[in-house]
Amino acid sequence: MMGIFLYVTLALLVVAVTRWVFRWRNPKCNGVLPPGSMGFPVIGETLQYFSAQPLEGIPPFIAKRMAKYGPIFRTSLVGLPVVMSTDPEINQYIFQQEGKFFQSWYTESALKITGGLLVHQGDAHRYLKNLARNILGPESLREELVHEIDLVTQKHLSLWHASNEVNVKEATEIMLFELAAKMLMGLDEAKASELRQNYKHFKESFVSFPLNIPGFGFHSVLQGKKRALEIIRETIVERRRSKEKHQDFLSCILKEVEDGETILTEAMAENILFGLHFGAYETTSSTTTVALKFLRDHPQVLAQLKEEHDKILSIRDNKEATGITWAEYKSMTFTHMVINETVRLADNVFGMFRRVLQEVNLKGYTIPAGWVIVAIPSVTHLNPNEYQDPYSFNPSRWKGKEMHTASKNFLAFGGGRRMCSGADFAKLQLAIFIHYMVTRYSWKITKEGSIIRKPGLAFPKPLCIQLTKNI
Secondary structure: HHHHHHHHHHHHHHHHHHHHHHHHOOOOOOOOOOEOOOOOOEEEEEHOOOOOOOOOOHHHHHHHHHHHHEEEEEEEOEEEEEEOOOHHHHHHHHHHEEEEEEEOOOOOHHHHHHHHHHOOOHHHHHHHHHHHHHHHHHHHHHHHHHHHHHHHHHHHHHHHHHOOOOEEHHHHHHHHHHHHHHHHHHOHHEEEEHHHHEEEEEEEOOOOOOOOOOOHHHHHHHHHHEEEEHHHHHHHHHHHHOOOOOOHHHHHHHHHOOOOOOOHHHHHHHHHHHHHHHHHHHHHHHHHHHHHHHHOOHHHHHHHHHHHHHHHHHHHOOEEEEEEEEHHOOOOHHHHHHHHHHHHHOOOOOOEHHHHHHHEEOOOOEEEOEEEEEEEEHHHHOOOOOOOOOOOOOHHHOOOOOOOEEEEEEOOOOHHHHOOOOOHHHHHHHHHHHHHHHEEEEEEOOOOOEEEEOEEEEEEOOOEEEEEEEO
């Protein structure tokens, strides 16, 4: 009797698991889903998505599925049903219809790390974006930050010169984080370094299974966030006790918190400060590292850059001046071409996530409400119909083109309402860095390193350089 019971139980279990697997692989839909594979239950195709892939060209994970299914296909990542789009028209439609059919979204891991900062909608999103613009917008950059960025850049390049060898990614992170910590919260170098230690492995955990278990990366990230927030709270307490006036973002945001009519809470303020520090250094340090590699590999581009920046120095009224002015920055036409071309080929944004609010039809396919759709910019940036010889590093292709706004064919700094608030800050920092690297220093690569996508940019082996001061 017991044997029969076990046999029936096992049979029912097999039937249940089989039905579960079938439903996973064949999701319900009122129309026709995009083609694709959902992979294994729960795991989906997460492991393939995060496998190391070359920097050059379209990531194999995307390229293989495009070849098999076309420009829009379904998959599953970290337990989410996902549609990936490499179609510029669909991607533009997604950005245009934000708030109606789509809303900014990310994985559960990213939402827990940022405290939901990535997915504020409507008035809340506009309010937070205006706050960021107070410190990162063109007026602030022109009046204050151009000078601050210049000083910090000169200081750190001098330190690089004094070293025998520099890990570019790490050294640039240190430079940018120090700048961000001073700009956002008035922290000195020592305190900035203490805060930075808590941001390790954050990028890798943004799209991951949110397993808050010792030994998993996500757990380490949450512990790092906890310690970082403690430092931020201590700084807030000290600021409130201080009678000294400050002109940084912390003062601005505390004033907002204390305004009884604001939507901003103290917890939101802490998460904003936490997130802005990460955003201020991670992607820009990657772009800076890749830019140096591209310039070393293309000496004719480096020579043209040097010519542009030497001209800036030659026509400067005050020959004794040691800092870049806003007018000089705006005159760096070819430099901006180099920056755009670098992020076109080495885009650090591996996908723009949007949640489907209501069932939507896209080019004959039906995407159910609750699914996530991801716009993939890297494919758009390598489209041969838009970019001649798209795999070559050719900054001159930007001549005569608008270089400071997004379009359906250039999404390096986001798209639609979600354009990156720090884009102007990042470009200013990189332009000033390039200025001193080509006028004051020369460099040689001492370790080639390696740059891969995983799916964002990763540097498993550091790219190292040695600086020589020009006479």
